[in-house]
Amino acid sequence: KRLAHEKKVGHTGTLDPMATGVLPIFLGRATALSGLLLDGDKRYIAGVKLGITTDTDDITGKVLTQNSVNVTDEQLQGALEHFVGKQEQIPPMYSAIKKDGVRLYALAREGKTVEITPRNIEIYGIKLLSALENNTFVIDVHVSKGTYIRSLARDIGEYLGCGATLTSLERTYAAGFDIENCVKLDDLTPENISSYILSEETAVKHFREIGVTDKQAVRFCNGGQLGFDRIKITDIKDGELFRVKYGEKLLGIGIAECEKQWIAIKCILNYPEGEGR
Numbered sequence: 332k333r334l335a336h337e338k339k340v341g342h343t344g345t346l347d348p349m350a351t352g353v354l355p356i357f358l359g360r361a362t363a364l365s366g367l368l369l370d371g372d373k374r375y376i377a378g379v380k381l382g383i384t385t386d387t388d389d390i391t392g393k394v395l396t397q398n399s400v401n402v403t404d405e406q407l408q409g410a411l412e413h414f415v416g417k418q419e420q421i422p423p424m425y426s427a428i429k430k431d432g433v434r435l436y437a438l439a440r441e442g443k444t445v446e447i448t449p450r451n452i453e454i455y456g457i458k459l460l461s462a463l464e465n466n467t468f469v470i471d472v473h474v475s476k477g478t479y480i481r482s483l484a485r486d487i488g489e490y491l492g493c494g495a496t497l498t499s500l501e502r503t504y505a506a507g508f509d510i511e512n513c514v515k516l517d518d519l520t521p522e523n524i525s526s527y528i529l530s531e532e533t534a535v536k537h538f539r540e541i542g543v544t545d546k547q548a549v550r551f552c553n554g555g556q557l558g559f560d561r562i563k564i565t566d567i568k569d570g571e572l573f574r575v576k577y578g579e580k581l582l583g584i585g586i587a588e589c590e591k592q593w594i595a596i597k598c599i600l601n602y603p604e605g606e607g608r
Contacts, residue, residue, distance in 0.1 A: 352502030
């Protein structure tokens with residue numbers, strides 16, 4: 332906020348305190364887009380140590396057990412392959428998930444334990460980046476929304492029978508942004524921040540585009556819907572999101588409501604010339 336001189340700033344999902352990596356930041360009106368990108372898949376580089384379990388499922392927590400490790404590279408590879416695909420995962424007790432209105436980590440700090448509802452997640456792929464050395468290995472993992480890498484480390488340890496905990500975590504991809512295109516927060520200054528600010532359309536370029544006329548632009552920005560029969564788009568899926576554009580200007584995001592045969596407003600970002608708000 333300070334560097335960009337903006338009153339509104341948003342993001343696409345926090346990282347664990349020990350983690351680093353990609354965190355798209357949205358400024359001004361573009362904050363309306365942040366919630367639309369929370370469902371995207373993510374990639375991480377994660378370090379995992381076998382033989383240790385902690386109360387947080389990462390190395391920052393209190394050690395609960397220490398066990399001997401007799402795991403071969405072949406057994407480790409088999410364990411990683413076991414966790415690829417759709418599955419239920421139990422989130423860590425130390426997480427921001429709410430139980431009866433209270434964050435789980437707050438309950439954990441009070442010494443309380445509760446039953447945690449499993450989540451449906453999908454792990455698209457796990458690649459072993461390093462051979463097992465000193466009971467530690469590194470993986471590149473591609474996952475769906477809602478996946479906890481700490482839980483994955485814990486579950487791999489349980490599967491191998493020796494326990495495990497997460498030792499490092501870097502998010503390398505999120506919401507369409509790759510770490511190679513990112514800048515470190517400490518490197519941003521009031522003088523250089525403008526060179527890193529991207530068009531809001533960059534974040535939603537994967538949505539299909541709807542071009543609108545003068546009248547449709549005014550109608551949409553005033554809260555009106557766009558009938559399917561008035562737009563040049565086919566094969567529309569219910570709930571599909573679209574970029575609504577007036578020439579080169581991104582007016583906002585529309586959402587398909589197939590039962591009503593129209594594109595309704597999801598959010599407005601800009602207005603046609605002469606229609607400023």
